Amino acid sequence: xxxxxxxxxxxxxxxxxxxxxxxxxxxxxxxxxxxxxxxxxxxxxxxxxxxxxxxxxxxxxxxxxxxxxxxxxxxxxxxxxxxxxxxxxxxxxxxxxxxxxxxxxxxxxxxxxxxxx
Amino acid sequence: xxxxxxxxxxxxxxxxxxxxxxxxxxxxxxxxxxxxxxxxxxxxxxxxxxxxxxxxxxxxxxxxxxxxxxxxxxxxxxxxxxxxxxxxxxxxxxxxxxxxxxxxxxxxxxxxxxxxx
DNA sequence: TTCGGTGCAAATTTTTTGCATCTAC
DNA sequence: GTAGATGCAAAAAATTTGCACCGAA
Numbered sequence: 001x002x003x004x005x006x007x008x009x010x011x012x013x014x015x016x017x018x019x020x021x022x023x024x025x026x027x028x029x030x031x032x033x034x035x036x037x038x039x040x041x042x043x044x045x046x047x048x049x050x051x052x053x054x055x056x057x058x059x060x061x062x063x064x065x066x067x068x069x070x071x072x073x074x075x076x077x078x079x080x081x082x083x084x085x086x087x088x089x090x091x092x093x094x095x096x097x098x099x100x101x102x103x104x105x106x107x108x109x110x111x112x113x114x115x116x117x
Numbered sequence: 118x119x120x121x122x123x124x125x126x127x128x129x130x131x132x133x134x135x136x137x138x139x140x141x142x143x144x145x146x147x148x149x150x151x152x153x154x155x156x157x158x159x160x161x162x163x164x165x166x167x168x169x170x171x172x173x174x175x176x177x178x179x180x181x182x183x184x185x186x187x188x189x190x191x192x193x194x195x196x197x198x199x200x201x202x203x204x205x206x207x208x209x210x211x212x213x214x215x216x217x218x219x220x221x222x223x224x225x226x227x228x229x230x231x232x233x234x
Numbered sequence: 235t236t237c238g239g240t241g242c243a244a245a246t247t248t249t250t251t252g253c254a255t256c257t258a259c
Numbered sequence: 260g261t262a263g264a265t266g267c268a269a270a271a272a273a274t275t276t277g278c279a280c281c282g283a284a
Contacts, residue, residue, distance in 0.1 A: 014249080029266045034249060036264095050167035055248060068217055079217065085208045091226060094199055100185055103228040109208065111220040131274080146241045151274060153239095172273060 001036050002045055005060035011067070011076040013055040049076060049108075066107040072116035079109060118153050119162055122177035128184070128193040130172040166193060166225075183224040189233035196226060 004021055005012070012020065018033045037058055040046045047059040052069060057076050059067075066079045088105060095102040121138055122129070129137065135150045154175055157163045164176040169186060174193050176184075183196045205222060212219040 027266070029268095031250075031267075032265055035251095038250090048169070050169050052165070052167050068212070068219065071220070077217070079212060079215070082208060082211055085205075085211065086203050086224075088202075091199060091202045094202065095185070095196060095226065095228070098196070099231045099234060100194070100196065101229040101234055102185065102226045103188070105224055105226040107203075107222055107224050109212065109219045109222040111212070112218040114216045117216060117218055144241070146243095148242075148275075149240055152276095155275090168273095 001033075002040060002060065005040075005046060005058060008060070009078065011049060011057040011059050011078075013051070013057055015055065017058065066109060068109045068111060068113060070113035070116050071110055072112055075113060076108075077113050082107070082109075118150075119157060119177065122157075122163060122175060125177070126195065128166060128174040128176050128195075130168070130174055132172065134175065183226060185226045185228060185230060187230035187233050188227055189229055192230060193225075194230050199224070 001021070004024075005017060008020070014033050014037055015030065017037075018028070018030050021028050021033065037046065037048070041048050041058075045060075045062065047062075049057045049059060049067065051057055054074055059078075061078065064083070066082045066085075068077045068079050069075075070077065086105065086107060088102075091105065092102045118138070121141070122134060125137070131150050131154055132147065134154075135145070135147050138145050138150065154163065154165070158165050158175075162177075162179065164179070166174045166176060166184065168174055171191055178195065181200070183199045183202075185194045185196050186192075187194065203222065203224060205219075208222065209219045
């Protein structure tokens with residue numbers, strides 16, 4: 001199942017993944033998909049992206065990377081190589097002044113994806 | 118209602134806001150709260166933050182600012198003054214190389230809030 | 235009297251859970 | 260057998276919608 005998710009480069013919803021899995025595992029149930037996704041998320045193997053006006057999406061790529069939510073089609077794409085854009089060290093510093101501990105950050109860019117431009 | 122939301126500095130869920138509104142508008146219904154929040158969001162007066170493992174939260178502050186989701190209490194705090202941390206211009210540049218148009222971005226830091234540190 | 239907004243309840247949508255079963259050891 | 264994972268269906272949680280009604284213009 002982890003393989004099935006990693007094989008894709010989009011960020012399927014649980015239901016999408018479920019349908020993608022059906023041909024290979026004809027009897028798999030949606031409940032199981034959710035269960036396993038939740039499990040993999042806890043173990044840190046995958047990431048769960050809360051959806052804006054759409055079901056949550058799952059991301060099988062563990063390496064740090066950011067996302068683009070397309071305002072036209074609603075899909076979520078990867079945006080690798082954006083590392084230089086955010087200075088996390090500086091973020092920690094600034095946050096510390098407010099007695100807040102920053103451990104990580106999640107960035108979702110908004111705009112138009114390749115297909116919708 | 119917009120006032121009611123702006124009066125708070127936290128980022129209430131629809132239900133929280135509903136309960137906060139009850140004393141003043143004893144007969145207001147949850148449906149109406151959702152309806153008006155959706156409306157205000159469309160008009161751009163407020164922002165809706167998809168919740169990670171919790172109901173969506175609403176933010177009455179229109180000025181650009183980032184958020185911290187506390188991994189201990191699950192709450193969402195404002196993190197103003199983080200402007201220097203992200204270079205949006207650069208983000209646009211990098212994204213453009215991939216034929217993607219970046220219009221804005223939403224950053225959610227993760228860590229521990231004031232109270233939970 | 236008309237119209238937009240509202241309360242209320244029912245419906246939808248998304249996700250989780252209980253429970254009987256089934257498989258691999 | 261036993262333990263853990265699964266299918267299925269029902270439940271729960273969050274949000275949206277339909278509809279009748281009410282108050283301001």
